Amino acid sequence: MRILQTWIPVLLISVCLAASRPAGASVPAPAAGAEAPIRIGVLAYRNAEFIQATWQPMLAHLNHTLSPRVFELLQADHATLQQAVREGTIDFVLTNPGHYVELETSLGASRIATLHHERSPTADYALGAAVIARSNRTDLQQLSDLRRKRLAATTPEGFGGYQIVWRELKELGIDPEKHLEGLVYTGLPMENVLQAIRDGKADAGIVRACVLESIPDWQAHFRVLSPRTDGNLACAVSTRLYPDWPIASLRHTDPALSRAVIVALLQMLPDREGISWSVPADYQSVHELFRDLQIGPYAYLREPSLRALAREYWPFLAIALLLLLCGIFYTVRVEHLVHKRTAALQAALKEGNAMRERMRAHQEQTHHLSRLSILGELSATLAHELNQPLAGIANYGQSLLRRMERGALTDAAVQQASTEIVAQAGTAAGILQRIRSFARKRPPQREMHKAHAVVGDTLALFRSMLSSPPDIVLDNRLPDSACIHADALQIQQILLNLLKNGLDAMQQLPEQDRRMHVGLSLENGLILIAIRDYGHGLDGIAPKQLFEPFRTTKEDGLGLGLSICEGIAEVHEGRLDASMASDGPGMIFTLALPAHEC
Incomplete structure (x- = not known):
């Protein structure tokens, strides 16, 4: 056969x-x-x-x-x-x-x-490979036991000496390059693999099928891993058979x-x-073997494709996708939180603006009440001041009536009486106009004003409200071009408050001894308005404490005047200081405001 x-x-x-x-x-x-x-x-x-x-x-x-x-x-x-x-x-x-x-x-x-x-x-089924280990290696029984072991082979190109076994390992999920402790290439001839196992350089090795059978008593020295019984070949093998x-x-x-x-x-x-x-x-x-291993004529299959990359690196792609989704979720959440926080900030800003507007309105109301308070304290003397021009007008009117009754009214008398009546009426109207301007309620209007003019108007208003004003000396050392950028009414409010406080400090003095000094000077870019009285000074109170709210030396005072005045000065980028006079009795209050050219 x-x-x-x-x-x-x-x-x-x-x-x-x-x-x-x-x-x-x-x-x-x-x-x-x-x-x-x-x-x-x-x-x-x-x-x-x-x-x-x-x-x-x-x-x-x-x-x-x-x-x-x-x-x-x-x-x-x-x-x-x-x-x-x-x-x-x-x-x-x-x-x-x-x-x-x-x-x-x-x-x-x-x-x-x-x-x-x-x-x-x-x-067609005559060639295979045997994976062998020393017979005393009980830890090596199957091909799957080769993980983290050293495997000897002839060359990477060896068909029966490496590639056949590579295919079997791949089907077990073992990549020789990644999952073994190392590949030991011995080169040809194949006897080198047997020697590497004997010398302990490798835990196992690959030989072509039927090589073992040419070694006398081989079973006493070696064991075949994952032995297969195949009727097509009468030799020990660990792999499928090929032509x-x-x-x-x-x-x-x-x-x-x-x-x-x-x-x-x-x-x-x-x-x-x-x-x-x-x-x-x-x-x-x-x-088929070469195609599975992507080697030889099928090495081009190793070139990365989207499907191959996805199949090989799907864990990393899954992690990347998860990170991307987390990033999108984080971005959306951050955008939501930013939008929510922005809305909250806008609401808070709107509320803050409304609060500042209410504070500004309250501040204007406070300043207005402070001015009315000053006028109220000076109301008695104000009535006396207005009574003088009114009395003069009444006297001249009665004089004209008596002359008419006697038939002694002449053109010269009528002209003189009329002139005096007009003058006295103008005096009263001027007093009322200054008081009404000082007392009216209006929003702050900061404009350029000559400093000495603002001080002069304030002194005139102060004198007009008093029946017996103190002797006030004005010492103006400012150049004519020195101006302040301020609301004139608020500056007058500060100066009137300081003048009134100085007058109150001298109430115990005889009228002939009541005097005040107002000095204007320019120093380090600041216009200094210093108001000095010659009163009793402070009784155990530090000058800085005078500006604390609700602290006062007067029995019927509220202690808000100087605090309000200090706030007005700070709004105008200036300051208000108080000190004891060094050359005699009295206090010196100094208002410092930024100087401008006009």
């Missing part, structure tokens, strides 16, 4: 080749000594002696069958073999399935036959030579190791 399986494909291919040749043609045979040797490059996955022994029967068969052509082997690793294919220094290549698929895709290699071993009933090694012709290989080699290989009987050749196997499973 085994012989029939081998020779039926041979006969079919021979018939096909014979039909394709012209009548009388035969397998080409070069003239003796005229042709260069035909070189077959072979992947040296084990030591040179093993490779030579393995492929010597095939080499001898080809040399015998296709004589006088001479075939020779070139043993090389992956990179050297690939370079030889690229440069055309070999005619055929004999390598593992993974390496062949790469050569097929990139350099146009074409398989002409697949290795067949008697340990496997079919060449066996192919032999491939290259782009520059003579097609006639390739056909001759195909016929010769298919005619080869199993050697002492049970090795023969069959028709090319299907290597689709190798393509």
Whole structure:
């Protein structure tokens, strides 16, 4: 049966080749000594002696069958073999399935036959890998136990020495680059992996299937992880099975030579190791492995795509999305709080403005009441002052009536009486006008005023309200251009309050000794208005305490006059000070206001 399986494909291919040749043609045979040797490059996955022994029967068969052509082997690793294919220094290549698929895709290699071993009933399922560890490593039983362990392999390009196991680990969720403690690449030959395990350089290692079976008593030294029982291969394996090694012709290989080699290989009987050749196997499973691992001809799949990135980095994308949603929620909440706080601030600002408006109205009312209080305190003397011009008007009117009764009324008498009546009426009207201007209620109006004029009007008003005003000396040392930017009525209110307080302080003095001094001067950009009386001064009260609300030295006083006056001065960016006179009795009150040119 085994012989029939081998020779039926041979006969079919021979018939096909014979039909394709012209009548009388035969397998080409070069003239003796005229042709260069035909070189077959072979992947040296084990030591040179093993490779030579393995492929010597095939080499001898080809040399015998296709004589006088001479075939020779070139043993090389992956990179050297690939370079030889690229440069055309070999005619055929004999390598593992993974390496062949790469050569097929990139350099146009074409398989002409697949290795067949008697340990496997079919060449399509003949190649696998075994992951081994030392027999005393009880912690290593399954492939999943390789996490955080050191794994030895030949090279990253090794099909049976790494890539087959890589696929199995990936399906278990183990990325060799991330989840192992380390990958130990030993290089070829594969015996280096066994030595790395023996020397403790690796916890486990990868070898091609059936390598262990070539070691006497291997089970006493090694254990196979996740062993599989597969009827297709009589060797210990840890992975699924793939097609066996192919032999491939290259782009520059003579097609006639390739056909001759195909016929010769298919005619080869199993050697002492049970090795023969069959028709090319299907290597689709190798393509699937490369596609799953995204290596070799499918390395382009590693290029990031949106779907691949989302699949690989979904935890980070989920966190980023969560942070974005949190950021949006935070922004919306902050905007809501800002809007709410802004509305509250606007309401508070509106309330504050309303409160300031009420305070301003109350302040104006207080100032108005303060002025009325001053007028009330001076009402007795005010009545006396108004009585004088009214009495004069009455006397001149009666004089005219008596002259008319006597018939002695002359034009000169009428003119004199009328003139005096008009003068006395004007005096009374002036007194009332000043009092009405001082007492009226109106909003503050800050304008430029000459300082000495404001002081002069205040003194005139003060004198007009008194029957016996004190002697007031005005000492004006200001330039004529010195002005204040102020509400004149409020400044008069301060000065009248200070003048009245000075007069009250001198009530115990005889009228001839009552005197006051008003000085105007310019100092450091300030206009100073100093009012001094010669009264009894302070009785145990500090000057600064005079400006405290509800503190007074008068029995019937409220203690608000000086406090109000100090507030008015501060509103005008000035100040009001009090001090004891240093050269005699009395107090000195000084109003300081910013000076301006006008």
